[in-house]
Amino acid sequence: MSECYEYLPHHLLRRRVRDIASGTEGELMAVVNENVSDTGVERWMPLAYIRAGNGREFTTAIANIEPVTPTR
Template sequence: MPDRYEYVPHPLLRRRVRDVASGVEGELMAVINEDVSNSIKPHWVELAYVRGPSGREFSTAVDNIKSAEPHPSQRTDQPLSGVRRGEAEARSDLGRDQPQTGAGRRETRSA
């Protein structure tokens, strides 16, 4: 039985991508040319396999994949105006690694 798939090189492999059909972002793990036919006549389709935020991979048409990384002219790692770079990074990292408790999610006002 001949192989029913082959790996295809792609410039976005191992990069952050967005599936335009579903809007889901993830990492492009592979692009595979697959025979998706159940009959004797082959039907080859290029499929992109994306690992989503949940860790599960899903497939989509390779034409639905677009880069989710910002263009170099749209970089957001520039310091905030009026704030030194170290202070801006420290502010953006506050509480990122700490889970919020139920009390932390509630409003501070009383009813």
């Protein structure tokens, strides 16, 4: 099993985003292609690392993020 993670470019890096699944907002810190399998068969998936307002980071599928539009 390969453990070679890869950082991916993304147009929302360092911008405020929302995780659609949880509704949590934060800053997109990184997008990393990671092996998410626990069965021995490799399954790679791009994961978004988001830092919430409390300083804790969490991951979600990259398809679950959307930009937060500033309110006026």
